[in-house]
Amino acid sequence: MPQKMKVLAITGKETIEIREVDRPVPRPNQVLVKIEGCAICTWEQRVYASGKATMPFLGGHEVVGRIVELGSKVNPKDFALGDLVTVSMIHACGSCYYCRRGEENLCVNAYANMSEDYGMNGPGGFAQYKAADPSKVWKLNPELPWENGIFVEPLGCVCKSIERANIGLGDDVVVIGGGVMGMLHLLTAKRRGARVIMSEIDPRRRELAESFGCDVVFSPKETDPVEFVKKLTEGRGADVVFDTTAFPAVAAQAIEMTGKMGRCIMYSSIHPDDPLAVSANMLHNTERVITGSVSPSIASFDTAVRLLNKKLVDPSKLLSAVIPFEDAKKAFETAIRPDTYRVIIKF
Ligand SMILES: [Zn+2]
Ligand SMILES: [Zn+2]
Missing domain, CATH: 3.90.180.10 (Medium-chain alcohol dehydrogenases, catalytic domain)
Structure with missing residues (x-):
């Protein structure tokens, strides 16, 4: 039996x-x-x-x-x-x-x-x-603590996303959304030497982001997020934007706040999946990269284990x-x- x-x-x-x-x-x-x-x-x-x-x-x-x-x-x-x-x-x-x-x-x-x-x-x-x-x-x-180990898989997804964004020292990185995935992006982007700017509505989450060393936190309800990011970056827009939220309107803003040559990563799946209007001329003129990131590879899963174990x-x-x-x-x-x-x- x-x-x-x-x-x-x-x-x-x-x-x-x-x-x-x-x-x-x-x-x-x-x-x-x-x-x-x-x-x-x-x-x-x-x-x-x-x-x-x-x-x-x-x-x-x-x-x-x-x-x-x-x-x-x-x-x-x-x-x-x-x-x-x-x-x-x-x-x-x-x-x-x-x-x-x-x-x-x-x-x-x-x-x-x-x-x-x-x-x-x-x-x-x-x-x-x-x-x-x-x-x-x-x-x-x-x-x-054994409980920490459950974060390997979500952190592995984030390591993949961070790798795709190709963050350089001193880059301006915007993380939209302060859930688990937003916070893991914040922690890893800091390790990559970026200035991290988080957009989050909930004040308790903003407080947690600050305790994680986030450089700038703001509420997109209190200020226009695109204007806010442009102001922080002398009008250029961010080098990297990670959208960890599920809303089409926010995804459109994420593209808009990405600077020339910047990388905009659609990290979350979007619900409902309404198509976005993107100007081909804007892509031509700005060399922005709009892409996504999904799930961990074996290598990014391995990176996550090393980050946690050490x-x-x-x-x-x-x-x-x-x-x-x-x-x-x-x-x-x-x-x-x-x-x-x-x-x-x-x-
Ligand atoms: Zn998961
Ligand atoms: Zn296969």
Whole structure:
């Protein structure tokens, strides 16, 4: 009889159930990770709030756990029982055009065969166990609180975005939005030697940004954001703008406040996805780059592990609550509240 484990399945709009499935058995070249906790990202929040996904949906891709079993062919020099680890849960096929070029975040097969064999759709982190290939497992600094490890995946997404923005020393970098992703952009852009300017409506978030060393914080409700940024930059506009919010009108402002030769990164997905009018002549005359950034690559995931393990980025203030999986509904409702940052489901 296979051993059992519990998983959290979203089964419809605002409905989540604890289900029992077979506990995974690691193949000879795999390790078995007992998941300590998994954070609720925007993706899972959207599925929970809207009910829009193939159901049942087994979410969860920001995980921390401990190794509890080594497959017979795993090199014991690489991993030991009890190691604190994170696992990359986003599927990349390894063989498509983009995977072969080291751009796994653009894998054309990312959403195919994403789930385990539980008859559920989704990355599968809201579970008690995960069997994983060593290439998907990163060791975490055991001196740091285990909860910090859930930030590897979101920070990996941000490292990809920072890399695409090509920030130089002394650059003016605008971060629009002071949620988890905005704050991680702030922390990493500071490490890159930028002057960081954050646009955020909520005064408590502005205060937190200041405590993270943000150089300038302002409310786009109190001042025109485009004018404000231009004034700060002698009329030029910013060298880099990251839009971490989901609104088309803000995306248009992000483009407008980007200076000549500047890079404007659409970090967030946009809802509703209303098309923007962009002047081709403006692009011609200003050499602005408007682009996006999505998900982490293996390399940016690795960068995030190094930043966290060496304490170069401390995201601990971005953790709002740790809630046991038996209270999953409460955990999702807490995560969706606008006044919270990351919420971890504890297994
Ligand atoms: Zn995430
Ligand atoms: Zn691929």
